[in-house]
Structure formats: structure tokens, C-alpha cells
Amino acid sequence: MPSLESYKSGLDYSYAPGIFPSMECLTYRPEKVRRLLVHSSAAGREGTEKLCALAENYRIRIEEADKALSRISGKENCYAAAVFEKFEDELKEDASHIVLHNPGDFGNVGTILRTALGLGIEDVALVRPCADVFDPKTVRASMGAMFRLRIRVYDRFEEYREQFPERKLYPFMLDASVPLREAVKDKPEAWTLVFGNEGHGLPAEFARMGQAVRIESNDKVDSLNLGIAAAIGLYEFMK
Amino acid sequence: MPSLESYKSGLDYSYAPGIFPSMECLTYRPEKVRRLLVHSSAAGREGTEKLCALAENYRIRIEEADKALSRISGKENCYAAAVFEKFEDELKEDASHIVLHNPGDFGNVGTILRTALGLGIEDVALVRPCADVFDPKTVRASMGAMFRLRIRVYDRFEEYREQFPERKLYPFMLDASVPLREAVKDKPEAWTLVFGNEGHGLPAEFARMGQAVRIESNDKVDSLNLGIAAAIGLYEFMK
Numbered sequence: 001m002p003s004l005e006s007y008k009s010g011l012d013y014s015y016a017p018g019i020f021p022s023m024e025c026l027t028y029r030p031e032k033v034r035r036l037l038v039h040s041s042a043a044g045r046e047g048t049e050k051l052c053a054l055a056e057n058y059r060i061r062i063e064e065a066d067k068a069l070s071r072i073s074g075k076e077n078c079y080a081a082a083v084f085e086k087f088e089d090e091l092k093e094d095a096s097h098i099v100l101h102n103p104g105d106f107g108n109v110g111t112i113l114r115t116a117l118g119l120g121i122e123d124v125a126l127v128r129p130c131a132d133v134f135d136p137k138t139v140r141a142s143m144g145a146m147f148r149l150r151i152r153v154y155d156r157f158e159e160y161r162e163q164f165p166e167r168k169l170y171p172f173m174l175d176a177s178v179p180l181r182e183a184v185k186d187k188p189e190a191w192t193l194v195f196g197n198e199g200h201g202l203p204a205e206f207a208r209m210g211q212a213v214r215i216e217s218n219d220k221v222d223s224l225n226l227g228i229a230a231a232i233g234l235y236e237f238m239k
Numbered sequence: 240m241p242s243l244e245s246y247k248s249g250l251d252y253s254y255a256p257g258i259f260p261s262m263e264c265l266t267y268r269p270e271k272v273r274r275l276l277v278h279s280s281a282a283g284r285e286g287t288e289k290l291c292a293l294a295e296n297y298r299i300r301i302e303e304a305d306k307a308l309s310r311i312s313g314k315e316n317c318y319a320a321a322v323f324e325k326f327e328d329e330l331k332e333d334a335s336h337i338v339l340h341n342p343g344d345f346g347n348v349g350t351i352l353r354t355a356l357g358l359g360i361e362d363v364a365l366v367r368p369c370a371d372v373f374d375p376k377t378v379r380a381s382m383g384a385m386f387r388l389r390i391r392v393y394d395r396f397e398e399y400r401e402q403f404p405e406r407k408l409y410p411f412m413l414d415a416s417v418p419l420r421e422a423v424k425d426k427p428e429a430w431t432l433v434f435g436n437e438g439h440g441l442p443a444e445f446a447r448m449g450q451a452v453r454i455e456s457n458d459k460v461d462s463l464n465l466g467i468a469a470a471i472g473l474y475e476f477m478k
Contacts, residue, residue, distance in 0.1 A: 020461075107346075111464050111466075111467065114460055114463070114464060115463060115464065115467050117457075117459050117460050118456040118457060118459065118460035118462075118463050119456055119457075120456075120457055143460065143461065145459075145460055148459060181478065215474075216478075217357040217358055217359075218356075218357060218358075218359055220356050220357065220384075220387060221353055221356050221357035221382065221384055222259075222382070223357075224353070224354060224357050224470075225350050225353060225354065225466075227350075227464075227466070227467065228350065228354050228466065228467065228470040231463075231467040231470055231471055232470055232471060232474045235454075235471045235474070235475075236474075238455075239420065239455075
């Protein structure tokens with residue numbers, strides 16, 4: 001492995017910045033971890049000790065790398081980062097899914113991953129162009145939740161559709177006629193919620209691919225934030 | 240009015256950065272607007288024209304201020320900003336409220352303001368220490384929703400309590416025994432949802448002040464993001 005670079009989407013590896021995200025990475029994707037970077041000032045701290053013990057257990061190389069850490073995180077207080085190989089999963093056939101179509105914001109994607117895991121959805125698809133799910137900013141916003149999820153990035157939505165042709169889709173659209181609380185009444189066992197881009201939502205043709213849903217909100221705001229909409233949708237569907 | 244400074248919490252005025260937040264500010268708080276700043280490159284654009292027409296209508300001074308705009312926004316593409324006086328409202332007695340106790344993150348506060356307005360809650364209290372609700376970053380994250388809300392910042396929670404002694408409080412706490420979907424079953428007409436800090440939640444004594452509530456989530460994540468928790472709580476209570 002060459003010397004560590006600042007993160008770029010073209011790299012085949014990335015960084016989980018922070019003690020907690022690194023711990024999630026080492027715990028749930030140990031086979032993907034290439035090295036563990038720790039900051040010299042973090043030696044002896046409880047979190048660091050646990051992290052290092054875990055790394056030693058898996059015979060993962062531990063490196064003091066103050067400069068690399070500040071380069072990766074852009075913040076001073078990044079005490080550790082796991083360097084991990086990017087991965088691609090198969091989504092589970094009989095589980096419910098969430099599909100993010102062209103999400104643009106790292107923070108939104110990370111927050112949605114964390115929310116999904118917390119509410120019990122473990123299969124997430126993204127459709128390009130989209131915020132890089134492996135960018136350290138996304139990993140940080142997800143608090144490492146991404147390492148416990150099955151994640152797959154598709155070039156086109158049709159590829160997802162071909163892989164799961166039978167399942168009922170619920171595209172979330174501002175102009176849908178069916179409100180969320182109605183839509184959940186006849187939901188099948190495994191469903192897929194689809195959310196569009198922050199600025200322009202989903203293309204109109206999604207309305208014909210499934211049961212379009214809108215979240216009951218008033219016209220005093222343009223729309224809800226993407227992460228908020230996804231959370232409300234997931235919460236209602238998981239009840 | 241002296242020349243414009245970079246925003247600091249000690250100032251008695253702030254900035255609504257961006258065309259849309261400025262429009263909300265001019266539309267719903269015109270009496271608070273001191274000036275409208277526009278970028279030279281924005282002349283002739285539709286949004287700018289509308290904004291300037293509105294300002295002229297209220298006889299608000301319009302100023303070309305490229306340097307001030309880039310200083311305020313920290314981004315290059317800020318085409319306009321309303322300079323507004325900070326305000327303090329009385330919360331509505333018979334309406335439902337949301338109380339944010341010591342929130343630390345501008346983005347979370349702004350997103351919650353936007354969500355509240357969208358879901359129909361128009362009275363928001365904050366308890367210090369908390370992220371500055373008038374910081375341009377908060378204004379931006381709220382997309383200007385804050386100008387349509389009644390907002391009040393308290394030094395201590397007790398002050399809020401003394402002002403609204405009768406109403407039922409629902410503090411959101413990770414260790415509460417009553418799940419959200421149960422708690423809403425016997426909710427009164429006007430209620431108050433209380434959310435704590437991102438890192439440490441609400442102090443334990445809040446459990447005795449009302450009906451503590453938890454959002455049904457699993458232990459795979461520490462907690463949900465504050466903005467997400469507030470959105471789910473509001474959605475369920477507004478149904």
C-alpha cells in the first residue's frame with residue numbers, strides 16, 4: 001500500500017475518522033481494514049486502547065500518524081481513523097430497502113444511513129450521480145453506521161429495478177396524492193422507499209413505477225430536508 | 240448604523256444569507272430589516288428583482304455589497320442578504336410548543352425550525368447555552384423558516400416552565416419507558432415536546448417534569464440525530 005493520500009473518490013480505500021466510526025469499522029468490517037491510524041496525543045485514552053486491542057486481535061497494523069489524521073479530518077481533534085477498503089454488498093432479497101436517487105449532500109447521506117440502522121432498515125441503495133458514500137465526511141455523519149449496513153451503489157435506477165423487479169416501490173414526491181399515513185396501510189412485507197435529490201426531488205416518471213407518497217406538511221416550507229423526509233418515511237413504514 | 244461587521248453573537252443585528260432566506264425575512268419581518276445587500280453579479284436575476292421590489296415597497300435601503308456578502312456567507316455564491324434586527328417573541332399560550340434545551344449545532348437548530356414550520360408547529364423555545372438562533376448559519380439552515388415562527392430564547396428552563404405552568408411536557412429521553420406511539424394516545428390539545436443536547440441529551444430531572452418519551456429504535460445506534468428525533472416526534476404528535 002502506498003503512502004496515504006488525502007481522500008479522493010477515485011481511491012479504492014477511504015478513512016473512518018474518529019474513535020467511534022473506527023470502532024464500528026473494525027468491529028463489523030475487520031476484513032476491510034488495512035491500517036489503524038492513531039494520534040500521538042490519544043495514547044492511553046480508553047477509546048484508543050480498545051481500538052488498538054481490537055486491531056491487534058485482527059493483526060491490523062497500527063500507526064502513529066498525526067499529520068495524516070489532520071489532513072484526513074480537517075479538524076484538530078481526530079484521534080484515530082481506520083483505513084478501509086471500499087466494499088460493495090448484495091442487498092438482501094427479502095428485506096425492505098431504501099433507495100437514495102442522486103442525493104447530493106454528504107451529511108444527508110450519512111444521517112440517513114445512521115437513521116436507517118437505528119430504525120431497523122439495513123439495506124440501502126444509492127443511484128449515481130450521488131454524494132460519495134465512502135467519503136470520510138459521509139462516514140463521519142453516519143457515525144460508522146454504514147459498516148453495519150448492506151450498501152450498493154448503482155449507475156442507473158433501472159439496474160436496481162431489474163434486480164428486484166417484483167417489489168413494491170414507494171417514491172416520495174411532493175405532488176403525490178397519497179399521504180404517508182394512508183400509504184402504509186396496505187404495505188407488503190418487503191418494500192422499498194425511494195427518495196430523490198435535495199434540490200429537485202425524483203423525476204416525474206417515478207410516479208408510474210410504484211405508489212407515490214407525500215409527507216403531510218403545509219405549504220409554508222418548500223419541502224422538508226431530505227434526511228428529515230427519509231426519517232419520517234422510515235419511521236412510519238417501520239411501525 | 241455603523242459599517243457592517245462579520246457576524247458575532249453580541250451584535251444586535253444579523254444576516255439572512257441567500258435570496259430565499261432574505262425573501263422570507265422581508266416578507267414576514269419587514270419591520271426588522273435594516274438594509275438589503277445585493278451582489279453586483281445578481282442584478283437582473285428574477286429572484287433579485289423580486290427582492291428589491293419588496294425592499295423598495297417597504298422603503299428599505301438596498302446596497303451593492305460584494306465584499307460584505309462574501310464575508311458574511313463564507314461562500315462565493317451568496318447573491319443577497321437581508322440585514323435584520325434580532326427579535327424576541329412571546330410564545331402563543333394555547334398553541335403547542337417545541338423546546339430545545341442546550342442544542343449545540345447550528346445546522347440542527349435550523350433544520351428543526353424548518354421542520355417545525357413545515358409540520359405546523361410555530362412556537363419554538365431555546366434554552367441557553369445553545370447554538371445562536373440568529374447566527375447566519377442557523378438562518379441559512381432554516382431556509383428562513385425562522386421568520387415565520389415565534390421564537391424565544393430563555394436563560395433557564397424554569398423560566399419557560401413558570402410562563403407555561405399548566406401544560407403537559409413530553410421530554411424525549413433515551414431511557415424513557417413510554418414509546419412515542421403510546422405517548423401520543425392521550426395527548427392534550429396543546430403540548431410541549433422537549434429535546435436535549437446532541438451529546439448528552441436532557442438532564443435526568445426532566446423525567447419528573449412530564450411524560451418522558453422514547454423513540455422506538457434499536458441499540459445498533461447510540462441515538463438518533465437531534466434533528467431526526469425532533470422530526471419524528473413532531474410528525475407523530477401532529478397526526
